[in-house]
Amino acid sequence: MGFSQAQKAESKQRVLETASRMIREDGIDALGVADCMRSAGLTHGAFYGHFASRDALILEALEHAVGQSEKRMALRATQGPKAGESALKAYSGVFLNERHVKNAGAGCALCALAGEARHASPEVRTVLTDYVRKMESRIVQAAHAAAGSSEDRVGTALGIVATLVGAVTLARAVDSDKLAKSILASSLALILTQDAALQ
Amino acid sequence: MGFSQAQKAESKQRVLETASRMIREDGIDALGVADCMRSAGLTHGAFYGHFASRDALILEALEHAVGQSEKRMALRATQGPKAGESALKAYSGVFLNERHVKNAGAGCALCALAGEARHASPEVRTVLTDYVRKMESRIVQAAHAAAGSSEDRVGTALGIVATLVGAVTLARAVDSDKLAKSILASSLALILTQDAALQ
DNA sequence: TGTACATCAGTGAACGCGCGTTCACTGATGTAC
């Protein structure tokens, strides 16, 4: 059978993880097939042995990034909280910090790609839409949101998602570190006013 | 002197307005020189008689979009408010509505481009950073924010900017109209809890 | 007023480069006997 299948699977995994990081770091449009393969330690010619097309890679890499980052952000929120810190503050803090802002490639895929979603394929949009719903659930959970159980009532959980994604997006957008920090701090303060409202 | 200079200036203005709409609608990366000139009723060859390069067009078009949309959004907030509506609600309502979400090309340049800013040139980032500061001022004004006057205190005006931009970005990103509406409504509800806090 | 000329906004063909995709080939690995 020549080369081992395990070896090939390993290569593909390496390409996927590289692409998953690159699309979060530089955006979907900026992902080049040759660039990505080179970063994974291969040449561009080998690409089509693993993926049907650039679009196929993008979708798989996005699913990888979403699945990994969504879980990881939630996990960090349960690991790090200091005594007396609310679950909402712990969860928000995982997003609203300078390390996350400066490391888009290893961070939340929704924060990294929300702005590009409307120009992307329907498949990409669907994956990111699911991410929005998952974040909403995490926040409702974090606040034990009994108040959000009624369907008609307008809860603020989705508003908190918007604030988190907007804050990270803006903090990465501006060319001033000081302003970026202010955006993070102010957004956290805004979210924390909801601690009572959601419980 | 051959052709009138006024005619040339008119052509350039038409190209600028077309580009200003196109970059908000489809993103900066997607702007093609030929596409843009065709939409303005010219051929691509005439482009370099008006602009030094594609990048130069992008910067001018962005400045045009920012200058126009920032003023327009603020103006609408002062024109439309119903009796008893707070200034903060009026301003937020200009962003958080379906018409704005579906008409990126005629809307807020920051909402349209915040997600791309970190991949753009320093010049582009500077222009958008100014926009963030202007929006913050509008919100502070809208709330007469006496509370925000102390420099050390963490106000929530920037958090409101983040919520507005995040909400519009997410509402445009998701592939469900229903979810988009919920994002807008929930974000407005979240912002309005600040009406008291800022006054 | 009329005619010849100069100006220049706009045209459209062409160039060059980057990038997604294809494909003939290589050479390391595993199998058959």
Add this chain to the structure above:
DNA sequence: TGTACATCAGTGAACGCGCGTTCACTGATGTAC
């Protein structure tokens, strides 16, 4: 155990297309006399 063969992941040259940019040319307008 050793040798010949088959498999196939990966290589690197090449193709084709799109797009930013260049440039020789056109023709409408205004000026000079």
